[in-house]
Amino acid sequence: MADGFALFTDRSVVAMRVNGELKDLATTVTDDDVVEPVTIDSPDGLSILRHSAAHVLAQAVQTINPEAKLGIGPPVTDGFYYDFDVAEPFTPESLKALDKEMARIIRSGQRFMRRVVTEVEARAELANEPYKLELIGLKGRAGHGEGSGDDHESVEVGAGELTIYDNVDPKTGETVWKDLCRGPHLPNTRMIGNGWALMRLAAAYWRGSEKNPQLQRIYGTAWTTKDELRAYQHRLEEAAKRDHRKLGRELDLFSFPDEIGSGLSVWHPRGGVVRMEMEQHARRRHVAGGYTYVYTPHISKEDLFLQSNHLVTYKEGMFPPIRMDEERDAEGNVTKQGQDYYLKPMNCPMHILIYKERGRSYRDLPMRLAENGTVYRNELSGALHGLTRVRGFTQDDSHLFVTPDQLEEETTKVMDFVISMLRDFGLEDFELELSMRDDQSDKWIGSEEFWDYSTNALRNVARASGLKLTEMPGEAAFYGPKIDLKTRDAIGRTWQLSTVQVDPNLPERFDLEFTDRDGQKKRPIMIHRALFGSIERFFAILLEHYAGAFPVWLAPVQVVGIPVADEYVPYLGAIIELLRGSGVRAELDTSDDRMQKKIRTHTTQKVPFQLIAGEQDRAGETVSFRFRDGTQENGVAIDEAVAHIRASIDERRQVTTRDDLFS
Numbered sequence: 001m002a003d004g005f006a007l008f009t010d011r012s013v014v015a016m017r018v019n020g021e022l023k024d025l026a027t028t029v030t031d032d033d034v035v036e037p038v039t040i041d042s043p044d045g046l047s048i049l050r051h052s053a054a055h056v057l058a059q060a061v062q063t064i065n066p067e068a069k070l071g072i073g074p075p076v077t078d079g080f081y082y083d084f085d086v087a088e089p090f091t092p093e094s095l096k097a098l099d100k101e102m103a104r105i106i107r108s109g110q111r112f113m114r115r116v117v118t119e120v121e122a123r124a125e126l127a128n129e130p131y132k133l134e135l136i137g138l139k140g141r142a143g144h145g146e147g148s149g150d151d152h153e154s155v156e157v158g159a160g161e162l163t164i165y166d167n168v169d170p171k172t173g174e175t176v177w178k179d180l181c182r183g184p185h186l187p188n189t190r191m192i193g194n195g196w197a198l199m200r201l202a203a204a205y206w207r208g209s210e211k212n213p214q215l216q217r218i219y220g221t222a223w224t225t226k227d228e229l230r231a232y233q234h235r236l237e238e239a240a241k242r243d244h245r246k247l248g249r250e251l252d253l254f255s256f257p258d259e260i261g262s263g264l265s266v267w268h269p270r271g272g273v274v275r276m277e278m279e280q281h282a283r284r285r286h287v288a289g290g291y292t293y294v295y296t297p298h299i300s301k302e303d304l305f306l307q308s309n310h311l312v313t314y315k316e317g318m319f320p321p322i323r324m325d326e327e328r329d330a331e332g333n334v335t336k337q338g339q340d341y342y343l344k345p346m347n348c349p350m351h352i353l354i355y356k357e358r359g360r361s362y363r364d365l366p367m368r369l370a371e372n373g374t375v376y377r378n379e380l381s382g383a384l385h386g387l388t389r390v391r392g393f394t395q396d397d398s399h400l401f402v403t404p405d406q407l408e409e410e411t412t413k414v415m416d417f418v419i420s421m422l423r424d425f426g427l428e429d430f431e432l433e434l435s436m437r438d439d440q441s442d443k444w445i446g447s448e449e450f451w452d453y454s455t456n457a458l459r460n461v462a463r464a465s466g467l468k469l470t471e472m473p474g475e476a477a478f479y480g481p482k483i484d485l486k487t488r489d490a491i492g493r494t495w496q497l498s499t500v501q502v503d504p505n506l507p508e509r510f511d512l513e514f515t516d517r518d519g520q521k522k523r524p525i526m527i528h529r530a531l532f533g534s535i536e537r538f539f540a541i542l543l544e545h546y547a548g549a550f551p552v553w554l555a556p557v558q559v560v561g562i563p564v565a566d567e568y569v570p571y572l573g574a575i576i577e578l579l580r581g582s583g584v585r586a587e588l589d590t591s592d593d594r595m596q597k598k599i600r601t602h603t604t605q606k607v608p609f610q611l612i613a614g615e616q617d618r619a620g621e622t623v624s625f626r627f628r629d630g631t632q633e634n635g636v637a638i639d640e641a642v643a644h645i646r647a648s649i650d651e652r653r654q655v656t657t658r659d660d661l662f663s
């Protein structure tokens with residue numbers, strides 16, 4: 001018999017897993033228990049740190065305002081929150097006071113002491129905490145199969161015993177505060193350290209339902225050190241600076257006019273240039289890769305989406321129907337029944353109809369259809385976010401129809417294609433997730449053999465790519481496995497991009513066939529493949545990744561000419577014309593602004609090359625470069641300048657400083 005303090009002397013161990021379950025270090029274990037240390041910098045350790053900080057926040061709130069009632073206080077990604085029922089909403093001023101009080105509690109080194117209570121005891125002790133009482137009631141029901149699962153409420157009352165944590169003053173041994181909680185926590189408040197901060201205020205309905213009272217939520221963050229906190233705050237600032245909605249305005253790329261409606265974007269000329277370059281490049285590569293482009297309408301009769309099952313499984317995500325073709329007589333009686341049409345939420349059914357339009361033989365396969373297909377989805381207006389969450393967007397959607405024999409070879413090709421295309425756009429850091437079936441659920445359709453064979457095919461493809469692969473049992477669609485590709489951007493954020501989904505189900509639903517070598521009719525397998533995913537979202541990711549400073553080939557304006565004085569306009573104008581003639585997006589700034597102002601403007605607009613010319617350049621038939629970071633290269637011969645610029649475009653290079661072009 002020993003507790004965790006005796007087992008682990010390393011100070012970074014703050015909790016432990018006992019037979020797989022997270023426990024306080026004070027828990028007593030026996031030789032038969034399997035005990036693993038949890039260090040503060042591990043994901044579990046960070047969650048415990050953050051949740052312990054949430055406790056201290058609640059204690060601080062009730063110290064300042066004893067009338068405040070407690071909601072819940074779970075850890076969340078990078079931090080924590082706690083909900084309170086208070087008469088007056090918190091203000092930035094109250095955050096300052098709370099910050100001070102929390103620092104005091106943390107310094108005092110109060111111990112988090114676990115105490116098992118009966119439901120009757122808990123109800124008596126928490127008589128003044130109506131929300132906690134409600135959670136105790138929920139726990140009572142949880143035993144009968146109505147549990148709240150693994151959502152946030154389970155922080156306070158999990159399965160098993162009810163526990164209260166007392167905050168005990170180490171000097172007096174007195175309990176100064178307590179909270180209903182299943183734990184675990186850090187051994188004491190001092191271990192929270194100084195890597196924490198209160199972040200922001202929000203309102204939140206109790207248990208997420210608008211039928212319930214509205215509570216006041218305080219968000220905070222907590223890290224193992226002050227340096228880590230600063231690094232996190234820096235990441236947030238970087239992310240805010242790079243916010244694509246902000247850059248979209250500043251660089252005049254796109255907007256969401258109210259007159260059109262929420263989540264529906266229009267692309268301005270400068271944004272349109274970037275998008276056109278993206279699409280043209282992708283189109284050229286698809287054609288070279290053996291894909292054929294098709295075009296399909298935005299709208300269809302309901303029968304199609306009934307057959308595809310989208311109107312059963314995806315109806316919530318679709319726009320409501322449009323009633324068409326109904327006819328009435330003079331009295332208003334219906335003489336001809338109308339038809340419901342739906343905006344398409346996906347392109348797959350329409351591509352299937354192209355396949356099905358005539359008999360197919362094994363010689364036609366693989367058949368690779370591609371479309372930049374615009375789809376419409378009924379996202380809640382509250383969920384919309386810039387270009388990353390919209391109601392209308394364009395998928396770079398492909399559907400490949402293959403024989404079962406071709407599945408592995410074709411998915412290998414698809415993965416290679418996807419990765420090399422993303423590299424063309426300057427993304428480098430990828431990892432893969434393989435969603436597969438498990439043996440727990442019985443939702444899987446199709447034979448064991450099909451699952452083995454298709455999952456193995458995807459696994460082989462993923463392994464051959466050499467990228468980090470995570471297998472996710474139980475995460476597959478009910479009909480087949482898929483691979484998701486994620487990328488990490490310039491500030492370390494992970495984005496889900498491409499998906500390769502194996503699907504025998506839609507071919508079955510639509511009764512697709514091909515005639516095999518042996519003359520037998522067989523069923524093809526479909527591969528759904530979105531590469532960028534949504535063009536809008538991919539554009540937003542690139543915009544944030546590059547903080548608006550696109551590689552030269554994507555930059556809306558590639559070159560701006562800035563004459564030192566008006567008399568050099570003809571000389572520099574001729575160079576700009578020369579560049580345009582070789583397909584460079586070049587402009588001459590002949591505005592009345594002073595030269596320094598022009599340089600500032602185009603630097604803010606993140607134009608890769610500013611070409612400046614004055615007397616020396618004109619006399620020597622040269623031009624001077626100024627780069628995004630302010631570095632320069634003076635007196636470059638005109639031919640050489642054009643050749644360098646052209647090469648940076650053709651090689652899809654990023655150029656931010658002199659050495660990126662002249663080295």
Ligand SMILES: [Zn+2]
Binds near residue numbers: 051165179
């Ligand atoms: Zn707790």
Ligand SMILES: [Zn+2]
Binds near residue numbers: 347
């Ligand atoms: Zn599809």
